[in-house]
Amino acid sequence: xxxxxxxxxxxxxxxxxxxxxxxxxxxxxxxxxxxxxxxxxxxxxxxxxxxxxxxxxxxxxxxxxxxxxxxxxxxxxxxxxxxxxxxxxxxxxxxxxxxxxxxxxxxxxxxxxxxxxxxxxxxxxxxxxxxxxxxxxxxxxxxxxxxxxxxxxxxxxxxxxxxxxxxxxxxxxxxxxxxxxxxxxxxxxxxxxxxxxxxxxxxxxxxxxxxxxxxxxxxxxxxxxxxxxxxxxxxxxxxxxxxxxxxxxxxxxxxxxxxxxxxxxxxxxxxxxxxxxxxxxxxxxxxx
Amino acid sequence: xxxxxxxxxxxxxxxxxxxxxxxxxxxxxxxxxxxxxxxxxxxxxxxxxxxxxxxxxxxxxxxxxxxxxxxxxxxxxxxxxxxxxxxxxxxxxxxxxxxxxxxxxxxxxxxxxxxxxxxxxxxxxxxxxxxxxxxxxxxxxxxxxxxxxxxxxxxxxxxxxxxxxxxxxxxxxxxxxxxxxxxxxxxxxxxxxxxxxxxxxxxxxxxxxxxxxxxxxxxxxxxxxxxxxxxxxxxxxxxxxxxxxxxxxxxxxxxxxxxxxxxxxxxxxxxxxxxxxxxxxxxxxxxxxxxxxxxxxxxxxxxxxxxxxxxxxxxxxxxxxxxxxxxxxxxxxxxxxxxxxxxxxxxxxxxxxxxxxxxxxxxxxxxxxxxxxxx
Numbered sequence: 019x020x021x022x023x024x025x026x027x028x029x030x031x032x033x034x035x036x037x038x039x040x041x042x043x044x045x046x047x048x049x050x051x052x053x054x055x056x057x058x059x060x061x062x063x064x065x066x067x068x069x070x071x072x073x074x075x076x077x078x079x080x081x082x083x084x085x086x087x088x089x090x091x092x093x094x095x096x097x098x099x100x101x102x103x104x105x106x107x108x109x110x111x112x113x114x115x116x117x118x119x120x121x122x123x124x125x126x127x128x129x130x131x132x133x134x135x136x137x138x139x140x141x142x143x144x145x146x147x148x149x150x151x152x153x154x155x156x157x158x159x160x161x162x163x164x165x166x167x168x169x170x171x172x173x174x175x176x177x178x179x180x181x182x183x184x185x186x187x188x189x190x191x192x193x194x195x196x197x198x199x200x201x202x203x204x205x206x207x208x209x210x211x212x213x214x215x216x217x218x219x220x221x222x223x224x225x226x227x228x229x230x231x232x233x234x235x236x237x238x239x240x241x242x243x244x245x246x247x248x249x250x251x252x253x254x255x256x257x258x259x260x261x262x263x264x265x266x267x268x269x270x271x272x273x274x275x276x277x278x279x280x281x282x283x284x285x286x287x288x289x290x291x292x293x294x295x296x297x298x299x300x301x302x303x304x305x306x
Numbered sequence: 307x308x309x310x311x312x313x314x315x316x317x318x319x320x321x322x323x324x325x326x327x328x329x330x331x332x333x334x335x336x337x338x339x340x341x342x343x344x345x346x347x348x349x350x351x352x353x354x355x356x357x358x359x360x361x362x363x364x365x366x367x368x369x370x371x372x373x374x375x376x377x378x379x380x381x382x383x384x385x386x387x388x389x390x391x392x393x394x395x396x397x398x399x400x401x402x403x404x405x406x407x408x409x410x411x412x413x414x415x416x417x418x419x420x421x422x423x424x425x426x427x428x429x430x431x432x433x434x435x436x437x438x439x440x441x442x443x444x445x446x447x448x449x450x451x452x453x454x455x456x457x458x459x460x461x462x463x464x465x466x467x468x469x470x471x472x473x474x475x476x477x478x479x480x481x482x483x484x485x486x487x488x489x490x491x492x493x494x495x496x497x498x499x500x501x502x503x504x505x506x507x508x509x510x511x512x513x514x515x516x517x518x519x520x521x522x523x524x525x526x527x528x529x530x531x532x533x534x535x536x537x538x539x540x541x542x543x544x545x546x547x548x549x550x551x552x553x554x555x556x557x558x559x560x561x562x563x564x565x566x567x568x569x570x571x572x573x574x575x576x577x578x579x580x581x582x583x584x585x586x587x588x589x590x591x592x593x594x595x596x597x598x599x600x601x602x603x604x605x606x607x608x609x610x611x612x613x614x615x616x617x618x619x620x621x622x623x624x625x626x627x628x629x630x631x632x633x634x635x636x637x638x639x640x641x642x643x644x645x646x647x648x649x650x651x652x653x654x655x656x657x658x659x660x661x662x663x664x665x666x667x668x669x670x671x672x673x674x675x676x677x678x679x680x681x
Binding site for chain 2: 019020021022024025028118121122124129130131132134135147222223224225226228229255258259262265266268274275277278279281282
């Protein structure tokens with residue numbers, strides 16, 4: 019079932035995005051709306067490296083993660099001066115800045131024309147042009163990311179993050195350097211988003227700035243709010259739900275001249291109803 | 307809490323089973339009833355470009371209706387399955403996967419450039435014939451053996467622009483909106499233009515152009531080319547250019563053809579590079595007459611409508627001639643040179659790009675767009 023495999027790959031990629039954003043928003047309580055920027059940085063870094071050099075996909079992925087981490091460190095340093103709503107607005111701004119860079123640095127990113135013809139990864143001489151093989155790679159990475167996130171949130175580091183979310187000042191009184199903690203988790207989350215970006219770029223084989231607009235950040239935020247904040251399985255569930263729901267609505271059988279609009283309406287309606295009756299998300303443990 | 311979680315997982319499981327069952331069911335039925343020829347349509351049916359996508363869908367419906375009332379394709383009825391691609395790569399790819407796998411579609415009509423670029427590798431790999439009608443993206447040339455484009459490339463427009471302007475001027479300022487279409491145009495223009503190019507780029511949604519315009523004027527170009535994607539921005543830029551004292555000649559891209567542009571006084575004398583001329587034949591007048599009487603409004607994107615309509619008939623003609631075998635179909639289309647449609651008599655080259663669809667040069671004279679001939 020190539021269609022189901024395709025959907026599974028998308029769920030996997032958005033699952034990674036959800037897991038990584040949940041570390042920042044769910045566990046640490048920082049409302050970051052700039053995740054699509056890091057996702058895009060990873061995607062663009064991989065796309066440019068793979069189309070202009072003969073690098074292996076995994077080297078390109080790691081380089082993308084590295085570049086994204088450095089930028090996330092700089093952005094995180096600025097953002098650490100904000101609190102609460104201002105943090106959200108500040109992060110909002112960074113998404114727009116990075117999007118503008120994708121759009122306007124045309125000698126590097128080819129601007130709105132996008133970059134087509136991105137290669138698929140190769141492992142031990144096996145080229146992953148077959149979607150099923152690519153799905154296995156995505157699932158393997160998703161699993162790795164999941165266990166990494168679980169390790170983090172169950173560690174003492176993760177407890178400190180949750181304490182920051184509940185009462186940052188109290189933690190500072192105990193001598194924790196909370197800025198340092200927030201910065202680390204922010205950079206880590208960005209790095210994981212870059213991994214998802216790399217996978218996306220080599221899966222779709224085409225990237226353009228429109229895939230990394232602010233709306234995409236809000237979509238990822240919706241995944242974790244719907245799935246449940248501060249719950250790793252919730253992130254996966256949210257990704258599954260938000261990717262599959264619009265696809266499911268393709269099969270409802272609306273008449274073709276209103277099908278597209280009805281899909282949007284029903285999709286929105288289901289989300290509103292869900293939030294009304296389950297404000298903590300499907301399996302959430304924390305409310306914004 | 308625990309019980310609730312179980313219910314949610316159960317729900318997800320049921321949804322998955324639903325998709326799987328539905329998908330495999332339609333797969334079987336597709337194999338059983340071979341009495342229809344299925345074509346998938348991927349276009350912007352919602353989102354910013356929905357107005358265009360819907361108009362092209364309406365035109366496809368006209369063609370389908372006509373073909374089916376006159377005996378169908380190769381003796382079978384034509385069925386078109388419409389999916390929303392939102393003019394973006396991700397949604398288009400999902401739609402393509404659904405159409406190819408679930409509906410077992412062997413032929414795809416794809417509208418936008420971003421959609422076409424994302425779908426092309428999948429279509430090529432599955433040997434699905436793909437015809438694109440709106441995409442002028444230069445990278446689509448040579449995207450695969452099964453990929454066809456019934457339109458012109460931005461490269462063609464850029465070349466015609468450069469050749470026309472080169473004859474008179476050596477230093478030109480281009481005011482460009484950063485969208486895929488206009489940036490592609492600018493690139494092609496720079497490739498063919500031999501003089502000096504002053505680039506002025508503005509992001510989509512800009513309304514105040516004074517900064518850009520003053521910068522352009524201060525660099526003293528011999529002429530200015532307006533290269534907007536959204537017409538509204540182009541109109542504001544044009545107005546502000548004249549208001550701030552630019553008196554030289556102005557060139558423009560496709561947007562000069564729009565009614566809103568032609569009627570403003572600042573556009574008088576502007577030379578622009580419009581879509582290929584829609585022929586003046588009987589097929590054209592019948593199509594547009596039918597469109598108006600069926601939908602009660604005048605067609606707005608006549609060139610796109612024309613090539614969309616032609617595309618459906620090209621596919622029909624190909625199937626009628628060689629049957630439903632994609633490798634034969636693609637060979638047939640590659641060698642097709644004398645198709646007679648709304649756009650006149652034309653065909654495809656070895657890259658799968660339509661031959662003979664070149665942009666026309668027009669000028670706004672006394673509030674009317676007329677064909678421009680170089681003096």
